[in-house]
Amino acid sequence: MDVLKPDYTRFLGPESPDPVKTKYQPHARPIFSSPYGPFPPTPPDLNVHELCFPPQNPLPPDYPLFINAVTDERVTLHQFYHRVCALARVLQHDGPNPLKLDRSPVDDKEDGEIMGLFSRNHIHYPMLAHACFRSEIVFGGISPSSTPYELWWVLRKMQITSFVCHETLLHVFEEALKLGSGEGDKGSNLRLVLDPHKVIVLSDNPELDTVSGYPTVESLVRMGSKLPEIPRRLHGGNKLCFLFQSSGTSGLPKAMMICHKNAVHTAMQGMITATQSARFAGVEPLQPQRVLGVVPAYHSYGMILWILRVNLQQLTNVMLPKWDVELALRSIQKYKLTMLPLVPPLVRQLAQSPLTAKYDLSSVTTCSSGSAYLPSDVAYQLAEKLPQGASHPIPSGYGLSEAASIASPAAPGIFGLPESKPGTIGFLLPGMDARVVDPDTLKDVSKGQKGELWTRGNVVTPGYFKDPKATADIFSEPGWLRTGDLVMRDEDDRIIYLDRLKEMIKVKGLQVAATEVEDTLLDHPEGFVRDACVAGIDNGRGDGSLFVRAWVVLSAEGKKQPDEAVARKLKEHVESRLSRHKWLTGGIEIVDAIPRTPSGKMLRREMRDMYYARLKEKSKL
Structure with missing residues (x-):
């Protein structure tokens, strides 16, 4: 299939519009679609690891893929791939299987192996994720800021059977285990199913084979490097790939299912928009970039940045274990970073910190915000301190755990589109359809009227893991995800974000x-x-x-x-x-x-x- 070709044309399908010649035509019909058109055709059973590393393509020339901003420790692309292959040999349930892992479920109607990943941003976190993709082990990313009670809750909601824990978080994990199996908990009928013999520690010391009696990730990579590679066909498509921990803004977190088809198309969206934007600007698409790595890897936004796009474009990611405004600024200057993917509180800190003026930020060509609403004033304040200037305010994309990327501002003029100024979340991303619906009557509203955003596309989740009631709540009609966000669609089919429906105050x-x-x-x-x-x-x-x-x-x-x-x-x-x-x-x-x-x-x-x-x-x- 074309999507496995070794160059940027893999992200252009036969129905991809020309970014210069094609003019998007807004309309008043209830269902509107992306100006970028549909996704290019993809194999129905594609595994996201093989999207990133097509088996028939040789690796490109080597380059630093991940750098630890504190220690300068580095992992190159070639090292990353070989480490992924080694660890995957250990994790395969149908291989030597030293950890005695079971087969993972294909959906939430089955039980099986689900591996929890509990770590702050780490240069080896993406390697763990890709080893799971390659070995077809389902995993669940868990917030490193979890309390023992929150961790205990998520372990049960995700039905975690095996567990990778960063060494600094072992105390949280051990306290969580003391809370028991969950018998008698009226909040959930799911019990703790974690096997204590399937716990692995991510240590910052690569020499260690064990920490607190648990094997380390590095010891397993060393073990796997000595095992033979047995060629096998990877499966993906509609099979369960990983679980997201929902944000928990309205109660304790839920577990969101993402299948390989969701992950593949989420990864492709950013590549399609970047390719089309470059073609519109008349430059070579997908040029090398150096990226600030601060968005949490367990989160949907971080998953896109650090895991789903590996090897789709040459990206050197400078990872911060946790947010530190001066470390971030020092890293931008030291590594001459070109891209700053941020969340609103970090945009505000950089915009308002007196430290920002003390560092050279001239290398930055792109800065964007996601994951939450970005106030207009802050979008202009940070832009003033970057080479782009206040005339190009920080754009803010839009997505959910349930559909990681839905809409984003487009380059002004591409497909004849107008500018998306702060206060709007731009136009639908590739492959997405949307409606604006009255949340009470469930009837489509006219352009210019407020309503709930409904969306559909290959990035939309199958639902909440082992929670059919919660799943039914977000799909009032088959295929249409209720986002829970109040928006307005303007005359150009831009989406204007207003608020969370649950946060609307009735006076x-x-x-x-x-x-x-x-x-x-x-x-x-x-x-x-x-x-x-x-x-x-x-x-x-x-x-x-x-x-x-x-x-x-x-x-x-x-x-x-x-x-x-x-x-x-x-x-x-x-x-x-x-x-x-x-x-x-x-x-x-x-x-x-x-x-x-x-x-x-x-x-x-x-x-x-x-x-x-x-x-x-x-x-x-």
Whole structure:
């Protein structure tokens, strides 16, 4: 198949539009599609590892693939591939199988081997993932910031049977095991099925064979390098590939299923858009890039960046074990990084940090944001500090765990498309269809009206693992994923993001978008606010209406004035800009920080819970 060719033309199918000559025609029909057209044809049983490393293609010339930003330790592309092959020989259930692994399930109707990956960003994390692809072991990425209870919950939700744990997180894992099998837990009927004999440690010391009695990843790579390679046909397609941990912004996390077909097409989307954008600009597509590696690898965004695109383009990824603003800036300068894929809190930190001016950022050609809503002011602030300048604000893409990449701003002019300014999430990505639907009536709304975004395409999940009720909730109609996001489709078929439906605040029958109020607070002319969270709180009247309450983190400028004065000025600013039902009737509270997931999603629920807990304590006095 063409998709396995060794050059960029693999990402162009017979129906791919010409980026210069083809002009996208917006329309008023309920279902609209990507200006990039459909995906190129792919083999129905393709395994994502073979998309990245087609068996008939020789490896390209070697280059550094992953670099540890702290230690400068490096893994080249050739080393990566040979290490993946070695580890896969050990993990194959039908090989020598020293770990006694079972066959993995093809879907959630079966039981079988599911390997948990519990680590911060690490230069060998992508190798673990590709070894699982190659050995057809299903794995689940787990947030390294999990508490023992959260880890215990996810181990059960994902039905993890084997486990890879970074050595610094062993204490969390051991505490999680003490919580037992889950008998008597009313929150889930899934029990802990982890086999303690199938635990592997990812150590930063490559010389170690064991840590705390567990074999290390390196010892298994060494073992596999001595085993013969037995040629075998890899299977993919609709088979289960890996599990995502959902963000848990509205309750404890769920496990999201991703099949090989989802992973293959998610990987291809970025390659198609990059190829078409280069052709539009008249330059050679998919030129080498050097990338800042800070987005978490366990997350859907990080999975795309560090795992699904290996060898699809020459990318040298400089990995940060955790976020550190000065380490990031130093890495940009030292390695002359060209691409900065970020999440909104990191965009804001880089935009507002005085350290940014002390480093040479002239190598940066691309900066983008994803995973959560990016306020317009921040998109312009960071762009001002980069070579692109404020005339090219940081674009923000859109996706979900359930469909990792759905929409993104396009290069202005490509397919005749207009610019997507901050506040929009751009146009549908390759292979995607969408509708905007009234969430109550489930009827399509007209252009320019608010509604829930529904989408379909090969990147959309089959559903939640062993949770048919939750799956049914996101598929009201077969094939159409309900995103839970309130959007508007404009006259050019751009998508304008408004808010999470669950975060819409109902005030006397009128809807208030929390993000609109947050943006207004962040946009105060005196720059008082560094971060803001807005949510609805009970008005105490029992009529279902809510008060709008804000929690703000002050900037250095805001801290110069008394809290009462700042709160008063912020309240007056909101009232001068917004309609009465959007006013802060629930008050303003100054806090030290706004809780967020590692990927940047704001945890409004936690702010509400803390507020109600304080009220409850006061009522006891």
